[in-house]
Amino acid sequence: MSGSNPKSFAGPALFSYGFRPFFLAASVFAIAAIVVWMLILDGSVTIAGPFTPTDWHVHEMLFGYASAVIAGFLFTAIPNWTGRMPKRGWPLFLLVSLWIAGRLACAGLLKFGAVAVMVFDTGFLAAVVSMAVVEIVAGRNWRNLMVVVPVLILFGANMLFHVEALIYGSADTGRRLGLAVVIFLITLIGGRIIPSFTRNWLVKRDPAHLPAPASRFDALCLVAGALALLTWVFHPDGGAAGGLLLIAAALHALRLSRWQGLRTAPSPLLLMLHVAYAFVPLGLAASAAASFGLLPAAVGLHLLGIGAIGGMTLAVMMRASLGHTGHALVAGPVLTAAASMVFLAALVRACFPDVSFAGMSGVWIAALLWAAGFSLFALRIGPYLARTSRNPT
Incomplete structure (x- = not known):
């Protein structure tokens, strides 16, 4: 253009x-x-x-x-x-x-x-x-x-x-509202770009089974997610939030399964979008468990904050930066490692915060994994962002 x-x-x-x-x-x-x-x-x-x-x-x-x-x-x-x-x-x-x-x-x-x-x-x-x-x-x-x-x-x-x-x-309510809005944005924009990118990639390779087209089911997922998150923002504890979060988690897990994510394994740049989205239902389910008093609230918060938000934003930045600076849409080992570190950081921080390894707590390990992942991104993609594109779009 x-x-x-x-x-x-x-x-x-x-x-x-x-x-x-x-x-x-x-x-x-x-x-x-x-x-x-x-x-x-x-x-x-x-x-x-x-x-x-x-x-x-x-x-x-x-x-x-x-x-x-x-x-x-x-x-x-x-x-x-x-x-x-x-x-x-x-x-x-x-x-x-x-x-x-x-x-x-x-x-x-x-x-x-x-x-x-x-x-x-x-x-x-x-x-x-x-x-x-x-x-x-x-x-x-x-x-x-x-x-x-x-x-x-x-x-x-x-x-x-x-x-x-x-x-x-x-700022308890402000924290939850901010997180809820960013998660909703991920479900809104992710629901556009993930099946679209996946369809375009599969059409060139094996078009037998393509992602399901957008339908009323996707609208239902967005509405259910918004309602669950809004209830959680103002009433995080109890059956209302927990039940709605569980329903939203199930719907978004089903939505993700319709996008043929497993078939994108040969393309890490595409697969990481699916993995990042998977942290949405995972985090919603963990937050539901927290509403019922079955898990610490930090578990769901970090699955959503690190895995869904950190993972999705990193994957989107990679793809957009590569594409708009004229580079092939291929993650390569460095960017694949970067995304893997962020996903691992989410799991470590959510599931093993108190585990000690080599004298470091799980919280410190998760922080180092996060920092290492974004460092790899900055070192690999930073030069592309700061100089003239080879083939700008």
């Missing part, structure tokens, strides 16, 4: 397309934030921002890391949806700068009060939503306005997080 060709942009390649700065910044931040968190847990580091240490950790994974990936995805997908020029140059630089300012403010590195921190931090998602709506409306791409609605709710969740922390000292 000529309108989105970065060759017409004379500025730095890093700011020629939305995925470039945001995917690079997100991957580096994913490493730094988890290292700082582990040092906080060890008592080696303290932060002076408006949040408790646990709130800071959750906030920065959801509204720092995940929001950057969402912005990168949106400002890469929207030009394809609308046929309009991508956001680039100074507007993109200023948006990235606003995201960085939010990270510094939340860590207490900018000497702002709690209200000023909230303005800087929530301003990023407000800008993302505003810019996305303007582009989609200008391109008359009404269908994809639906994707912006969860991002708008994520902005509201961030506002709630700050207000709760300011008034009550902790």
Whole structure:
């Protein structure tokens, strides 16, 4: 599409397309934030921002890391949806700068009060939503306005997080709402791209059994998931949340089984999308068990947070970065190892947090696996993001 060709942009390649700065910044931040968190847990580091240490950790994974990936995805997908020029140059630089300012403010590195921190931090998602709506409306791409609605709710969740922390000292509801919105986005966008990519790949190899086309069943899965997550946000304990989460888990597991994921084993870049989505029903089921008092809440939270969110965002960043910089859609050993480490980090953190190995707890092992996975991504993909594409699209 000529309108989105970065060759017409004379500025730095890093700011020629939305995925470039945001995917690079997100991957580096994913490493730094988890290292700082582990040092906080060890008592080696303290932060002076408006949040408790646990709130800071959750906030920065959801509204720092995940929001950057969402912005990168949106400002890469929207030009394809609308046929309009991508956001680039100074507007993109200023948006990235606003995201960085939010990270510094939340860590207490900018000497702002709690209200000023909230303005800087929530301003990023407000800008993302505003810019996305303007582009989609200008391109008359009404269908994809639906994707912006969860991002708008994520902005509201961030506002709630700050207000709760300011008034009550902790942001319990804001944490759950933020996580719920990102998980819903994964089920919404994942339900579009995973069967589509799988179908395109299988058609070239063995079209006998293709992913089931989108149907009312997919809509049922989204509605059931949204209802379960919303109930869990406001009433996490008890039979209502537990029952709805179990139903949603079963539906999303069945939905995933219709996408022919096992047949994608020869393509790790494609298979990792299916594996990441599998953590959605797994995490929902574990959260249901927690609602009934059968498991610690941390089990479901980390299956969803590390496995589903971390795994899916990493897989999407890999595929988009390779494709939009003119490289073959092949993970290779380095990127396959990166995704495997993140998936393993989710299982270790959720299932074996207290197990000691070589003098390290399961929590530390999971953190190191996460950091190693994103380090491999940054080292492998970072140079592609910072330089001119070989065959840009």
